[in-house]
Amino acid sequence: MTFSIAARCAETGQLGIAISSSSIAVGARCPWLRAGVGAVSSQNITLPALGPQILARLEQASPPVQAIKEVLFSQGYSEYRQVLAIDAGGNTAFFSGEKTLGTHRGVAGKDCVAGGNMLRTPKVVDAMVKAFEDASGLLAERLLVALQAGLAEGGExxxxxxxxxxxxxxxxxxxxxxxxxxADNDPIGELQRLWRSYEPQMDDYILRAIDPSLAPGYGVPGDER
Structure with a gap:
């Protein structure tokens, strides 16, 4: 029911996930990230607890393969789970249990790992990895390019x-x-439009948090700067 990519930017150290699903509110359950530690997507028959628990082991310097294995073993029902992870060093891991739904696949690339289930074709995941590796610019941009490439290859x-x-x-x-x-139609396109609106303001929102005295105003009522 889901396809996703987790990746890092070797230049900035940023970590990110882009994900799409036929299910409602995939972003509330599946992507889990911790700055300087890693990014984990827990999908298929989703157990949200897997994300924070795997990140905790990554923070203790466990390799992603070991972190996923330890957490899945402790939780049980691993045959229903699909998990992908990347750590701050770019090391990746992917797991797909024997009861993962439909056509499923996972592929690791340079500084990224992609996976999915209920796919129209296994090539969806390969297309995402290639698109990410070929793209340039901000990590968020590269992740969205990869997500669109997966959709173009067939998606779910x-x-x-x-x-x-x-x-x-x-x-x-x-x-x-x-x-x-x-979204009834094209949630990935809507996500890209959100990014286009947010990206020009992203650094300002960071500045507003760190040093409000330097933050620009946005012309809303009551903000007279």
């Missing part, structure tokens, strides 16, 4: 209805956290 077997983009950098909170919880 049925229509997708939600999508999310999440990126962490040097701060403890995400610098990008955009979600389309439900």
């Amino acid at each position: 077997a049925g229509p997708v209805h939600s999508a999310a983009l999440k990126v962490v950098g040097d701060l403890v909170w995400p610098v990008v956290d955009l979600r389309v919880d439900w």
